[in-house]
Amino acid sequence: MSSEILNLKPGLVWKYFYELNQIPRCSGHEEAAGQFVISVAEKFKLKWKKDPVGNVLVSKPASNGMENRPAVVIQGHLDMVCEKNKDTIHDFSKDPIKMLIKDGWVTADGTTLGSDNGIAVAMGLAIMEDDSIVHPPMEFLFTVDEETGLTGAVELKSDFVDGRVLLNIDSEEEGALYIGCAGGQHTILNKKIDWTHRHDDHKTFLLKVSGLRGGHSGLNIHEGFGNAIKLLSRILFGLKDKFHYHLVKIEGGSKHNAIPREAEAIIDVPADSVDTLKKSAAEFEQIFKDELRFVDAGIEVTVEAQASPKQVFSTDFRDQLIGVLYAMPHGVIAMSHAIEGLVETSTNMAIIETKDDIIHMLTSQRSSVASSVVDIADKIKALGQLGGFDIEQGGGYPAWEPNPDSKLLKVCKDIYKNKYGNEPHVKAIHAGLECGIIGEKYDGMDMISFGPDIQGAHSPDERIKIDSVEHVWEYLLEILREIK
Known part of the structure; x- marks a missing residue:
């Protein structure tokens, strides 16, 4: 070659x-x-x-x-x-x-x-x-x-x-x-995990969203590609109404300037809810395929058995995390009035990691209007503070x-x-x-x-x-x- x-x-x-x-x-x-x-x-x-x-x-x-x-x-x-x-x-x-x-x-x-x-x-x-x-x-x-x-x-x-x-x-x-x-900046959210003991009668699974196109979080943000982290948070939020489960770990994204293509969570579920989990995953996959059929039809939602952990996130911590993650803005916030077709302001839910005892999230804001970068970044800051997260803002460029x-x-x-x-x-x-x-x-x-x-x-x-x-x-x- x-x-x-x-x-x-x-x-x-x-x-x-x-x-x-x-x-x-x-x-x-x-x-x-x-x-x-x-x-x-x-x-x-x-x-x-x-x-x-x-x-x-x-x-x-x-x-x-x-x-x-x-x-x-x-x-x-x-x-x-x-x-x-x-x-x-x-x-x-x-x-x-x-x-x-x-x-x-x-x-x-x-x-x-x-x-x-x-x-x-x-x-x-x-x-x-x-x-x-x-x-x-x-x-x-x-x-x-x-x-x-x-x-x-x-x-x-x-x-x-x-x-x-x-x-x-x-x-x-x-x-x-x-x-x-x-121009742009980063807004980072960190929160110490509140652990609790798991139930012996629970089963552990890896819930994964994959098959998305990803792409550049600036150049492609207007195209409506799926964000694996956001879609995973939607599943996790929806599962709360179906059965009680505990989170063990959550990961997704790898670059601040890339739309996440894959995300996964390890969850601990009651043994009698395993079938409901698998059925729900299949239902969400079909919903996502329908919604994203023109841009990300290759999306997959899979469930795979995992070894059981010794501890899990507490229910309160799970609810705070999933609430913030599900409500987190992502995508185009405003279009430019000065240049037709130009995205003026956007934000990318870029990375989530479970690092030792910390949940770490990184979001990336962009705008051609300096004050708008500050505005959307501060809205994310306010959301994170409501969920008890520590906030860092930086990485600014003109x-x-x-x-x-x-x-x-x-x-x-x-x-x-x-x-x-x-x-x-x-x-x-x-x-x-x-x-x-x-x-x-x-x-x-x-x-x-x-x-x-x-x-x-x-x-x-x-x-x-x-x-x-x-x-x-x-x-x-x-x-x-x-x-x-």
């Missing part, structure tokens, strides 16, 4: 994307990927520097005759979301990504692909190598830990980047030019305010129209791009974000369209030639 990938066009871009996918680079573990970038820079005798958190910046002098043009920064992030299907055997700490070509797309074999944002890194590396490309003075900014906290961008120092024109290649729709993004008068935007629009005969779609995105943070740190930075067609980012369904990569590459090179 490597030969097939390496034969794709543009050759240098796919070569570097393939080589990057041989290197483990989950968020927080980008050291080897950063060193790979440095090795390429040194091979072609380019200046580079690395900051304490692992961000790498490479500089390349302008082509002949382009020395007086403004310096341009190509920006992308080194890390990737590491998700795999339950039945996929893959160790993200050491195994390369297995890439496949299907129907004009490159995808991975049961894992995320890493095109978000490896394709930006690959394009940057290709420009670093290819001296035939006409370009102004260049900087290539490769950041770390974008996916879990935008940490690399947050930790950038004011003197790390010199250029004031930035091309972020971290968008996923060819023909779209993004000039704004949402929105990127659109500038429709941007000189860079005009150049990019003109090139697109001349090249393709129609106007590009100028948009804002309901996700946190590093541009918001970079723009706040570097005064006067003129920025735009674009990229090739990518579908299913942050899930094992992730795929990137082959001909779109070539189109965006050609478009990028033309921008570099025309920026003045």
Whole structure:
């Protein structure tokens, strides 16, 4: 399969994307990927520097005759979301990504692909190598830990980047030019578990919701995909009216910016209620299949026998937890009045864990309106406090305010129209791009974000369209030639 990938066009871009996918680079573990970038820079005798958190910046002098043009920064992030299907055997700490070509797309074999944002890194590396490309003075900014906290961008120092024109290649729709993004924050809920002894005549089962698509909690939040945690809470709330049961453990979700695909609870039920449990699970599965038939028809609700525990959650604790979880908002809160079709405010019920004696929940809020982020986060805080949870709020990042008068935007629009005969779609995105943070740190930075067609980012369904990569590459090179 490597030969097939390496034969794709543009050759240098796919070569570097393939080589990057041989290197483990989950968020927080980008050291080897950063060193790979440095090795390429040194091979072609380019200046580079690395900051304490692992961000790498490479500089390349302008082509002949382009020395007086403004310096341009190509920006992308080194890390990737590491998700795999339950039945996929893959160790993200050491195994390369297995890439496949299907129907004009490159995808991975049961894992995320890493095109978000490896394709930006690959394009940057290709420009670093290819001296035939006409370009102004260049900087290539490769950041770390974008996916879990935008940490690399947050930790950038004011003197790390010199250029004031930035091309972020971290968008996923060819023909779209993004000039704004949402800001956001996290709201975390923790509560000490109140344990009690279990009844000897009870049976223990794993109740599981699976088979959902998941997806990006910003880009896909408006599509109405099922949230496994929320659906599980609905089952648990409904079961309370059918028979008395105890909770033993509850888990779901793994990333703050991914809609949970799976969630499960271990429950302890009276022996004479086992049939009711199984019947109820089947009924809920059919209800969910009916409700989600257009977006998540593959949902499954399963019941599997488990070894019995020594202790269980108390009834009062169960009721407080399930009440908060069932009432927890998730999804679109408001649509934008400024930009048609744009989600303005949303929240993602992202993670729930049973950690020793603590129930831990993480929710993620986004909005293009700063006050609305605070509002929905505080509503979640109020809900959690009603249930006796301790609340932490943080992880905030700023929105990127659109500038429709941007000189860079005009150049990019003109090139697109001349090249393709129609106007590009100028948009804002309901996700946190590093541009918001970079723009706040570097005064006067003129920025735009674009990229090739990518579908299913942050899930094992992730795929990137082959001909779109070539189109965006050609478009990028033309921008570099025309920026003045």
